[in-house]
Amino acid sequence: MRLAATVGLSAAGLVAVATFWAQDGGDAAELPPPVTAGPAHCPPTRDVSWRPALSSTRGGDLLPLAPRRALLCVYPAPGVDAVSQLSETHVIEGATAREAVAYLNSLPSDTGDEVFCFGAETAMYTTVFDYAEGHASVSIGCGVEYAGGVRPEVNIKKLVRYWFAE
Amino acid sequence: MYDGSGLKVEKKPNFTARVPVGLANAPRERVATAEKILADADVRVPVEISIAEDPFVLLASRLDDNAPWNGGGRWEAWRGTEHRSTCSTGFGVNASGRTWILSAAHCASLGDIAYQGVFGGGSGTGFSQMGPINSDQWAYDLLLIDTPGWYLIFDGSPTTSNTKRVYSWGYWATNELVCQSGMRSGVVCGIRQEYSEDVRVSCNTPDSDGDCDYVLREMIHSFKDGGGIAARSGDSGGPVFTLDGNGVRAKGIVSGGSASGNKMVFQDWHDVIRLFGAYPRTP
Numbered sequence: 001m002r003l004a005a006t007v008g009l010s011a012a013g014l015v016a017v018a019t020f021w022a023q024d025g026g027d028a029a030e031l032p033p034p035v036t037a038g039p040a041h042c043p044p045t046r047d048v049s050w051r052p053a054l055s056s057t058r059g060g061d062l063l064p065l066a067p068r069r070a071l072l073c074v075y076p077a078p079g080v081d082a083v084s085q086l087s088e089t090h091v092i093e094g095a096t097a098r099e100a101v102a103y104l105n106s107l108p109s110d111t112g113d114e115v116f117c118f119g120a121e122t123a124m125y126t127t128v129f130d131y132a133e134g135h136a137s138v139s140i141g142c143g144v145e146y147a148g149g150v151r152p153e154v155n156i157k158k159l160v161r162y163w164f165a166e
Numbered sequence: 167m168y169d170g171s172g173l174k175v176e177k178k179p180n181f182t183a184r185v186p187v188g189l190a191n192a193p194r195e196r197v198a199t200a201e202k203i204l205a206d207a208d209v210r211v212p213v214e215i216s217i218a219e220d221p222f223v224l225l226a227s228r229l230d231d232n233a234p235w236n237g238g239g240r241w242e243a244w245r246g247t248e249h250r251s252t253c254s255t256g257f258g259v260n261a262s263g264r265t266w267i268l269s270a271a272h273c274a275s276l277g278d279i280a281y282q283g284v285f286g287g288g289s290g291t292g293f294s295q296m297g298p299i300n301s302d303q304w305a306y307d308l309l310l311i312d313t314p315g316w317y318l319i320f321d322g323s324p325t326t327s328n329t330k331r332v333y334s335w336g337y338w339a340t341n342e343l344v345c346q347s348g349m350r351s352g353v354v355c356g357i358r359q360e361y362s363e364d365v366r367v368s369c370n371t372p373d374s375d376g377d378c379d380y381v382l383r384e385m386i387h388s389f390k391d392g393g394g395i396a397a398r399s400g401d402s403g404g405p406v407f408t409l410d411g412n413g414v415r416a417k418g419i420v421s422g423g424s425a426s427g428n429k430m431v432f433q434d435w436h437d438v439i440r441l442f443g444a445y446p447r448t449p
Contacts, residue, residue, distance in 0.1 A: 048350070048398070048399045048400060049398070049399070049427075076249070077242075077249060077251065077252045078252075079284050079285075079286070079287050080229060080287055080288075080290075080291060080325075082400070113366075114424050114429065115368045115370065115424065115425065116365045116366065116367065116382075116423070116424065116431060117368055117370050117399075117422050117423065117424070117425065118270075118272045118367065118371040118372075118373060118402060118421065118422040119253075119270075119397055119398065119400065119401050119402030119403075119420055119421065119422040119423060120251040120252065120253050120270070120272055120371070120373075120374065120399070120400075120403075121251060121252040121253070121350070121399050122250070122251050122252075122371075122374075140370070141370070141425065142368070142370050142371065142424070142425035143370055143425050152425070153368050153369065153370055154369070155369040155378075156369060156370060156371075157369065157372065157376060157378075158369075
């Protein structure tokens with residue numbers, strides 16, 4: 001039996017997703033990544049942390065392959081309290097959304113060296129992918145993380161261009 | 167008086183009271199009594215001198231400072247109406263016969279204007295123009311802001327008004343512990359310097375021009391002892407230092423770190439001298 005359940009938590013403006021797996025046999029890396037129940041939406045706030053900070057990573061695809069659409073949530077650099085309010089939402093659909101997932105799934109899970117990130121605060125992005133079964137929210141920080149899968153480096157300019165290609 | 171018939175002067179209640187940092191910054195020899203100022207000005211209308219009932223409150227903090235600027239404050243880089251990044255001030259420095267503010271190059275570029283405080287930040291914050299970006303040494307992640315710098319750095323929480331004096335400077339040293347005082351973390355100590363090495367800029371966090379995948383030279387790699395967070399996003403440009411008596415010794419400028427925050431990468435004072443001929447402003 002395989003059971004996958006995802007719980008979304010929201011506290012003090014911080015949205016976190018905790019994913020729990022239970023399984024009897026098989027390789028976790030071969031499981032399709034789970035999604036969170038409910039329609040895709042941009043979280044109303046985002047904090048400024050340099051996520052992700054996991055010591056190990058799930059292999060396989062970072063995200064399920066076939067989203068129906070994808071949201072780009074834009075948050076301006078925060079003010080006093082290190083939390084930023086959603087300022088813009090951009091949407092892509094169909095093939096373009098699948099291309100964005102394909103790019104994230106193509107990122108290596110191990111870059112060899114520890115990735116260095118600058119410490120200036122700028123506009124921040126979260127991507128949310130909408131599937132028939134639910135949605136997957138991926139914050140872009142110093143790398144990306146989703147459901148226990150870490151990709152230490154993402155080209156943020158290349159990713160954002162999927163929403164502004166026209 | 168509005169009609170020009172006289173002058174009312176209100177003195178602060180107690181000269182030993184805590185004063186705004188901007189006034190505290192003024193050298194003592196430049197502080198004169200109200201009576202002397204009035205006499206020197208040869209005021210020829212009736213003068214009424216009173217003493218204020220309420221004490222002065224501190225007006226300067228990391229979020230609301232005034233010139234000459236302290237280290238460890240918050241600053242924003244703007245190109246016209248475009249916000250480019252938010253960082254921390256490093257140290258006031260002397261170079262080329264005047265003072266400047268030292269910070270991190272990836273925060274801004276030539277053509278940008280630096281502002282201290284928080285745009286639209288509301289109560290307890292300010293937003294004041296500092297000056298244009300002057301020297302952008304992107305390969306070493308150091309820049310100068312064309313604005314006067316002072317010899318204090320903020321010392322405490324992300325909203326503190328407390329300060330420490332900068333007395334000296336020093337080179338990096340393996341295994342020596344340093345502190346940093348960026349505007350997002352506040353003061354963090356127990357950060358151990360380990361090695362000097364070039365570092366590649368990832369495309370997770372391009373610089374203010376959108377550039378990435380280039381190399382920063384001769385950066386100091388340091389780690390928070392016992393785990394924990396050495397630096398956060400927003401601390402860039404902030405002061406790295408060790409203690410020196412009741413003040414501090416300048417060691418460098420925060421550049422960035424790792425995803426976990428346990429690693430802090432900074433540029434050391436050797437390159438500040440080599441590139442700018444700059445030394446920290448001291449009392």
